[in-house]
Amino acid sequence: MYDFDTPAPRTGTGAIKWDLRQSAFGNGGALPFWVADSDYMSPPEVVEALQAAAKNCVFGYTAPTQRYKDAVAGWIGRRHGWQIDTGWLVPSTGIVSELSNIVRCFTEKGDKVLIQTPVYDPFAGVVRDAGRTLVENRLLHDEHLRYTMDFEELARQLSAGVKMMLLCSPHNPVGRVWTREEVCRVAALCREYGVLLVSDEIHWDILMPGRAHFSAGSAGTDGNVIVLCAPSKTFNVAGLKCSNDIIPDAALRERLIKWKESFHMEGPNNMGLAACEAAYTHGGRWCDEQNAYLWENAALVRETFARELPQVRIAPLEGTYLMWLEISKTGLGSRAVCEKLNRAGAILNDGYRYGDDSFVRLNIACPRAQLRAGLDVMVDCLAGELKP
Numbered sequence: 226m227y228d229f230d231t232p233a234p235r236t237g238t239g240a241i242k243w244d245l246r247q248s249a250f251g252n253g254g255a256l257p258f259w260v261a262d263s264d265y266m267s268p269p270e271v272v273e274a275l276q277a278a279a280k281n282c283v284f285g286y287t288a289p290t291q292r293y294k295d296a297v298a299g300w301i302g303r304r305h306g307w308q309i310d311t312g313w314l315v316p317s318t319g320i321v322s323e324l325s326n327i328v329r330c331f332t333e334k335g336d337k338v339l340i341q342t343p344v345y346d347p348f349a350g351v352v353r354d355a356g357r358t359l360v361e362n363r364l365l366h367d368e369h370l371r372y373t374m375d376f377e378e379l380a381r382q383l384s385a386g387v388k389m390m391l392l393c394s395p396h397n398p399v400g401r402v403w404t405r406e407e408v409c410r411v412a413a414l415c416r417e418y419g420v421l422l423v424s425d426e427i428h429w430d431i432l433m434p435g436r437a438h439f440s441a442g443s444a445g446t447d448g449n450v451i452v453l454c455a456p457s458k459t460f461n462v463a464g465l466k467c468s469n470d471i472i473p474d475a476a477l478r479e480r481l482i483k484w485k486e487s488f489h490m491e492g493p494n495n496m497g498l499a500a501c502e503a504a505y506t507h508g509g510r511w512c513d514e515q516n517a518y519l520w521e522n523a524a525l526v527r528e529t530f531a532r533e534l535p536q537v538r539i540a541p542l543e544g545t546y547l548m549w550l551e552i553s554k555t556g557l558g559s560r561a562v563c564e565k566l567n568r569a570g571a572i573l574n575d576g577y578r579y580g581d582d583s584f585v586r587l588n589i590a591c592p593r594a595q596l597r598a599g600l601d602v603m604v605d606c607l608a609g610e611l612k613p
């Protein structure tokens with residue numbers, strides 16, 4: 226069994242989540258549940274691969290090897306049932322910067338780009354910062370806070386001149402793992418209206434019991450798709466800046482490669498490549514055990530709030546390690562709630578930044594003892610706001 230209970234030593238390492246607590250939130254002692262990385266150690270197999278690479282004592286220019294590409298393709302085939310050609314891979318240095326490249330490469334200033342809100346805030350950022358027009362397709366939810374897509378509105382919006390859709394799958398922050406039917410419907414609409422589908426699947430391995438990820442790449446898009454994935458969330462290697470674009474269509478792929486070359490952009494570095502290859506070669510069992518651990522963490526959150534503070538409702542977690550908590554009964558907006566939580570000693574993300582001020586986002590990828598201590602702080606603090 227792998228160890229998820231021992232905290233990783235992160236303070237003083239430059240870890241954004243820990244070392245920016247004081248400057249970003251004014252409370253350097255608060256427990257951090259914000260930035261989406263994990264507070265236990267990466268898999269030993271990944272650490273050993275990095276140590277072996279360091280032992281070589283050479284850190285020269287490195288290109289992705291065929292062995293690396295086979296490892297990525299093997300993982301995708303085994304874990305996600307999608308058989309890719311390794312020629313479709315375009316290794317990249319992070320998903321957000323790649324989303325920005327893709328928006329700029331395939332659309333013109335003023336073009337419409339659609340996102341589904343509430344969503345990870347850089348989605349709006351990469352569209353707006355490129356001078357493109359943001360089209361917001363609101364997700365719907367039922368009384369249990371289970372989210373679905375508004376397909377009628379989506380069809381109407383896509384038919385009205387949208388050039389690109391950014392899909393978040395699984396979805397941060399609402400925790401949905403889109404089903405095969407949902408993904409295929411999105412893909413069919415994009416095909417019908419000539420919209421390039423760009424699917425950010427960075428959370429695709431982090432699946433709760435009974436959930437299976439269905440990649441937009443296997444949704445019959447006729448090549449009209451770019452899938453972005455990375456080992457960064459699954460194996461806690463985000464700082465190594467290694468991600469992968471999968472672009473089945475040769476013309477799209479060549480266009481993006483040429484566009485990036487025109488800006489003299491480089492690919493991932495040797496340590497990122499080594500970590501990714503090791504993770505995708507040896508990380509299956511670790512990934513399964515992590516998912517089981519996260520599911521128990523999620524149960525702890527659900528049970529704690531159900532028992533202590535049922536006024537705070539929680540969206541069902543199907544995938545990702547990010548929980549979406551509804552705090553509207555406090556009568557406060559999410560930024561005010563987060564401000565109070567920060568001062569009390571727990572740092573969460575406000576839902577305002579993702580497009581819904583009635584929620585806050587809680588990262589549960591941490592040792593259980595840390596989560597338990599954080600929940601005590603959250604319950605105490607929010608109970609004060611929810612007194613009858």
Ligand SMILES: Cc1ncc(COP(=O)(O)O)c(C=O)c1O
Nearest residue numbers: 261319320321322345397425427
């Ligand atoms: C949906 C989604 N995309 C991308 C990222 C960040 O990816 P990267 O660090 O590779 O830019 C995150 C991180 O939380 C995310 O949730």
